[in-house]
Amino acid sequence: MRLVVLGGGESGVGTAILGKEKGYDVFVSDFGKIKESYKEVLINKGIEWEDEKHTESLILNADVVMKSPGIPEKAPIVKKLVERGIPVISEIEFAAPFTKAITIGITGSNGKTTTTMLTYHLLQSAGLNVGLAGNIGKSFAEQVAEDKYDSYVLELSSFQLDGIINYKPHIAIITNISPDHLDRYDYKYENYIDSKFRITMNQTEEDYLIYDADDEAISEWLQKNKTRAKLIPFSLTKTFEEGAFIKNNTMEAIINQEEFKMETESIALEGKHNLKNAMAATSVAKLMQIRKATIRESLSNFQGVEHRLEKVLKIQNVQYINDSKATNVNATFFALDSMNTPTVWIVGGVDKGNDYNELMALVREKVKAIICLGVDNRKIIDAFGNVVDIMVEVNTMSDAVRMAQHISEKGDAVLLSPACASFDLFENYEDRGRQFKDAVHNL
The missing domain is CATH 3.40.50.720 (NAD(P)-binding Rossmann-like Domain)
Known part of the structure; x- marks a missing residue:
């Protein structure tokens, strides 16, 4: 062969x-x-x-x-x-038949890295022999060749799911769906949505699909299409007989007739979107029969993911935040939504067909200045030029950070949340985030 x-x-x-x-x-x-x-x-x-x-x-x-x-x-x-x-x-399709390990597959437009890392942290802290692969870290196929794990947590992009035929995760998670990578899907949102749902296409009644019940695209797909997997929803607004939800500032997860509760303020990750990530990861932990005390401890000590709302430094009472991983509008929406001080927003890069209107209300409410860091910033300037008082264009990260320091005042925040891919000025979003952190440390 x-x-x-x-x-x-x-x-x-x-x-x-x-x-x-x-x-x-x-x-x-x-x-x-x-x-x-x-x-x-x-x-x-x-x-x-x-x-x-x-x-x-x-x-x-x-x-x-x-x-x-x-x-x-x-x-x-x-x-x-x-x-x-x-x-x-895809690599996942090729490697899966060569392992008997259980796989937990996680996809979504945003939140999949945090959910993957948090799920891995929960399972590892519980002493499970678990590997981490997919879009993160060492290749799944190479780890299968080494054959040392009983289960894997896999972060799966739509591109990886496009290349599966028979692969099925025992537990699948869809964190959310919002328009992204449409350039690879003939600019048809429905093609991209279908692509994400390939994660459940081979699942059977013995498998589980954990999903965000507040997400419009997910709910619509599930109304129109069938999956054989057992459905486990999570939500910030609804409650379920089986699933995870928030009630009276408490996260509850009811799975296989077992209930888990934890006060939301004890969860280390901040922001509404991270409550969703925590509900998804907790649902996996419950399905894998991890002790409640272990889940609580892991949720309260998880440090988060580099380049995702990562607090870098406070200088002259201004907080600098690295959210370089926000490569689409939806991710930046979460970032701006979690800001509770006046914000100097660094944005821009390679636009993947962004609609900035979704951010308009948040920008009006929270953003005092915009620093455009991209080769072509026309769309951003057209969208927000009349909304903020200060709009500046720069083309290096060090200029962006110096300008931000100049504009910001005590009590403000400086947020790098580009809403775009990074390939115009940087190698990748990690390089962009590292350059931001270096520039902040050099102030």
């Missing part, structure tokens, strides 16, 4: 390692450059590879192709494979 791996990054190299171990004839092809560290791994494992090109004769003879999530379906080489009827799958 010939396995061709497109993309020589973390998921690609991991898949190649697992494929080689399982006896496949493996070839890795990357249209860009493969990092030196990954090349060394491939060479040491005796896996053939190429970079900065796709040699068709070495790719179109595949029995199966694993495509990295960053490569669009519209890429010419992918189109040719599909035309020939060669299965093009």
